[in-house]
Amino acid sequence: MNMANHQTNYLKLNTWSSGDIVLPEELGSNFDKLDEEMKSRGINVKWFGAVGDGKTDDTAAFHAAMIACDKKYKMYIPAGDYRIRQTIENNSRGITGAAPYVDGGQMGTRLIWDPLDKERDLLPCIRIQNAGVKAVFEDFTISGTVGYNSKDLASWVDKSLLDQSLYEMFVPGTAAIEVAGSAKPVFRNIQTSRVKVGQLLNSTKGHISSYDCTWSGMIGVYCRINSGDYLYQGGGISGAFCGILLGTILHAGHRGGFPAHLNRVHLGFSPYAIYQCIDGGLEDYNQAAVVGGLSGIYITTQFEQCGEAAIKLLNKSVSTELKLFGFGFSWSVAEHIGNASSWEYPLPTALKPLVEKQKFAAWFGTIRSPVTFHDDLGMLRKSTAPGSVGTAYIDTLTGEKESDLTGLNVADTVIRRKVTPLYKTADLQTRMQEREHRTLMPVSAPNLLRNPEILTNWIVSNGGMVSLVTAEQVPVPITNEMKQVIGPSPVILKVTPDGVRSPSIRIPFHTPVLPYRGDAGRNLAMQYFILETEFESGSLYKSIGRVTAQDAEYIFNDAASWKTFGWKHMRGRELASQSGLLYEFSIGFIPKSGETYIAGVMVTWDHIGSYSPYPHSYMTDSLEIGGLGTGLILTDPVSNIRYQLSIRDGNLQITPLP
Template structure:
């Protein structure tokens, strides 16, 4: 009886966080009562040393086994070397605090796997008992010294140029979420691993609070099952913060559907990067893969070395709201100061002349999406290869998007597709309408005649003049002959050598604004030839309509790399008010002459070119057959009359 009372007293005066069990209990774990277990199964009960040298794997596995899917596992302060994957069997793991450095000790797990040939082998795999299990207050550190400066050590350039996951050398992961687990992470740190957090589950619903995910890659969303949440902390990596791929899951490929709030991104070459991690033939056969979706509030993209966002051209981004970027560029090249904030791609992976072309790269964006400027905008880099702030391959959708956070004037949109143009056949037919040979009667040009030089105004220096096809450095193309005729009137712009000129022409109306139809689609087109070949390998232009209330239509810069005449067009955008002022052409080079022809703005669709504000033909119209004629309406009485010819005489009769 006395013996039982002694055991009871020891059990009730001992804390589960004590490193050693009472002697009477150490040999018989069955005697641990529920209250003690509920405080956490301590890895030191099973012999874990935590000196950073001893292999503590067996002690962790024994403690995890005792958790029995019902209890949490406790890891006291110390440094624990783990050499085999710990399969979660607990309701969560908790430590004292994340280890930061020698000035702030805590619970520190060193992941030093025996198996170095298996890619993404995790230190902790959360599969079982992972429904809302909480993992908090510890650090997992790998043994690799990943850093941005020496990325070519772990990244193959040829595969990198192909956007293939095979670019990465084999490496370990800190924590893998797999199966149907839906864990919650709080105050976790990772470093020295290929991937900090590996999202490989089929249920999604993974939550992270005030955690710092870092490695070669901070977070890798390998299987996108959606609904990820990050609040506080940061996501960064020697290569990228967030990596998303193209693997097939639940009927879609890849993507990252997440809400990020007050989370720091960046301090990496890429904050968000997408690669092809499925088989290449599967990717080639897929029409699209998923891009980004979700909501980003107070998510700051700081010190990005190559781009804040780099998605594949096949990616489809939709239902995305980013309330500002908090964006800043890293320097484009490394200095000799190893301690400085420098995160560009090394020259071995990308030469200086090609670096930092855009701060964000998107494939297809389906409206409505939001990129506003609440937390600041993206901006064009000062690097030699910089082109603009953002690149969008295709912009589509029935509704308008807020793109102000991308800095619209520096955003390049390769093509806009609206529901009317979603089929290739219809797009082709609409393009054919531009040719005079197929549509000889043109639509009215809403602009004041662009072939009269006095209708143009030039800003930012330079001069304008009219030239013929015999006075241009490159002949007009066959397409130009079809669209604007064989001898078009051409506008020549000569800059002053120090400023980039812009041209403006008003809409054809006695007094501005032009009174048009609200929400009626507009179309525009022009041909342009830039001769400033020495300034770079790409060319740029923007043609936009200014309307009431500071509204701009076709306000997108277009870039191209091929020398020669470029046909620029805009379709299917409408003015909210229909009150129009002028059409302008910007980004004209500071040096070299620029030639412009066939400037036209019309309602609805692009038609064959006309400089006039009425329907126009370039050839005679013949009406043949007995009894035919032309019917005109009296502008005063509205009476209709037929004009016809009989025996060489003109006859006017009521129609």
């Protein structure tokens, strides 16, 4: 049989109804007669009626070809433009095109992804879930219909949600290829464009490889579910917003992260080369102690033409076991000026004003040693933009071993907090707790909050009422620790919920006009005692106390839980505000039923001190000054003259001092 002369007669496409492809009896019987070698080379979509003219809807032909693949054969797509309108569920052992479409001078295989459903977010052109173990997808392009670009990002990104790093900042859009389920595909020479996400990592098994691919869109690669072990070799990853996006969705006991091996990959040509957002829900993120950051090995990977930062991770992220052998870093211009001869990838001014742009080339949460940032390909560089501060920002540097930070350009790197192994010793922790006891610290530090023992200073949200009670009016006696820290007769706040909603309470900082203007980068400390009489969820008591600062910054934003009924001492230490502009302290996760009692609420600079309700140094007992010639010395703020106050023969003496 001459297969070339009889393909059209053998292979006829039946009517497509309700999205299902049914091969007619003639097609099914004669398909088996096709030479096995011909089928093994790939099931040609044109056998099933695909046109490839860029106008005809070729979706039905692709579905029929996929059914014919039967998880045994590859699918072959000849050169042409194939308009696809519904997701193609992979049923093949891989897809091969003639070559990726490059431009009018180098035509190839291109799928034009123009879905009927314009509302669903991340709807993929191809979903690889079945028959995707070691299946190879190569030599074709997927192009969407939206011309994403950095200059007009405000059309697709909500500024208020960008400021909160929430995934919801992005308008819904399509994905080129989704890897789902247990699939472990291999990609070679794939190209994506004009889609929201080029490659969507949504699988549960990881082990996904990419060779010489160009992943692009508004986002090049989105690691939505981190299942680990990703390999990218050659090619590039970029996007109108970012190249690689990672999030915080909980999977297999961890939230987010991106463990990958990148070799000879071009990153950048975007506002952000790597960006992390909160995509698992703000409440989940607030409750989490940490989220995953970066790990893996980056070899000859270059961060070129970054408009806002090479790396921007969340403060709660933890990056460890990361080796990056130089950055190959360069800044894009800070503003779009419309110069056609230059690359311009900054965030538009509508999303970030010039004075706030390019503060750091890299932002990290916690870096836990060992990590390595070599300078083989060059170090990070400080921007010349007006708002530039340094090369890298590290919220917390910790671990038992030293890390190599050379590539960050250490002289211009800001490390907010460095936790050494010594700090972890029980002896030091004990000494830190001793500072809280009034018996050891008779003079307390000022409370930065408005007096928490005045009821009108408190604001209750989401239902409920507040009142003040004494130690004799609580259902559980105050503990000896409470007596040491806040005294034997504390004023206690009682919160009574409405039985339906979970209330929260907040109290502003002591200043006539908010925000309270403190020291940027200076450590804060907080403490309070809490007694919950009902469980909030399951068998755990929960609470979260946090400071709200400028630009939606939250300090001490981790929820604590415990199982034992009784008073719980909540503490927070050694965290700082980037701006120093502070608004209020709040306590959340208060149960919907049963009374909750709170005492000793205090926020201080530097370290936790013994409790004071006042915004000035405070003592709980009389101060006695004895000895001859002693007294109290005060300075006149007008004349700067120092005076000694003393008593002689029962009379107050005020004597100027030389």
